[in-house]
Amino acid sequence: MVVAAIAAAVFLPASLSAQSLAESGFIRNTDYKENIEKAVNGNPESQRIVAECYLAGAGVPKDVNEAWKWLVKAAGNGDIDSHYLIGTLYRDGNGVRQNYEESAYWFRKAGKNGHHRAQVEIARQFAEGLGVQQDYRIAAENYWRAAEGGDPEGAYYYARLVSEGLAGMKDLPKALKYYKKAAAADFGDAREKVRELESQGVKEPVVRKFVPKKKTATRSKSSKSRKRR
Numbered sequence: 001m002v003v004a005a006i007a008a009a010v011f012l013p014a015s016l017s018a019q020s021l022a023e024s025g026f027i028r029n030t031d032y033k034e035n036i037e038k039a040v041n042g043n044p045e046s047q048r049i050v051a052e053c054y055l056a057g058a059g060v061p062k063d064v065n066e067a068w069k070w071l072v073k074a075a076g077n078g079d080i081d082s083h084y085l086i087g088t089l090y091r092d093g094n095g096v097r098q099n100y101e102e103s104a105y106w107f108r109k110a111g112k113n114g115h116h117r118a119q120v121e122i123a124r125q126f127a128e129g130l131g132v133q134q135d136y137r138i139a140a141e142n143y144w145r146a147a148e149g150g151d152p153e154g155a156y157y158y159a160r161l162v163s164e165g166l167a168g169m170k171d172l173p174k175a176l177k178y179y180k181k182a183a184a185a186d187f188g189d190a191r192e193k194v195r196e197l198e199s200q201g202v203k204e205p206v207v208r209k210f211v212p213k214k215k216t217a218t219r220s221k222s223s224k225s226r227k228r229r
Contacts, residue, residue: 027052032059039070044077048085064095083110084118091121100131111142119146120154127157140167147178152185159193172197173205180204 032053038046051070054063068089074082087106090099104125110118123142126135140161146154155178161167163175176197182190 027056027058029059039073042077044074044079044082047071047074047077048079048082051082051085068095080110080113080115080118083107083113084115084121087118087121100125102131104131111145114149116146116149116151116154119143119149120151120157123154123157127161136161136166137168147181152182152187152190155179156182156187156190159190163193163197172200172202176202177204 027049031049035043035046035049035053039050047070051067051074053059054067054070056062060066071082071086071089075086083106087103087110089095090106091103092098104122107118107122107125111122119142123139123146124130125132126142127139128134140158143154143158143161147158159175159178159182162171162178164170176194179190179193179197182188183194
């Protein structure tokens, strides 16, 4: 499927493309030398790092074709981050024709394996109907998964869908809860959203803990029969 996908060949500013991800400081100039030998020997993480080096021009000249070559190897060896990066390349048309259906495939693949940024991306595509049929419920589910994994963008957009009732019944207390998660990371205008909801008297949902009832002491049948004797 990897080779076939390569042959087949509404981005929001909050998201990072594969190239900008590599250029944002996660990749160092020394990473290429430290990983190329392991990459040649089949280590999937090193293969992905080498690909990121080629995307960023870190330690080697920028070369998107070489990046693709190493990403395909890493993805074929099961590296989840590579699945996500391939999705961003298809989404942005970086080194390949822009293809939202392919980006959706790769984002879903990474998202199902717990990649929170991929969950945000596939949620966005379902919310906007990019390469998939628009479905706010699926979008909300993926934003929620990302939010539960600690992603502030996922928390923000889940709160937004919930507050507008786009994925089911409108639920302002739940929206407040997730806007607060986004606000804790200072994401977007989440703090303003929190203030707006609280000024309306909205409060977070109360989570009631289950407390098992204490068992009352009962006399056994055998003890009762002994007393009758």
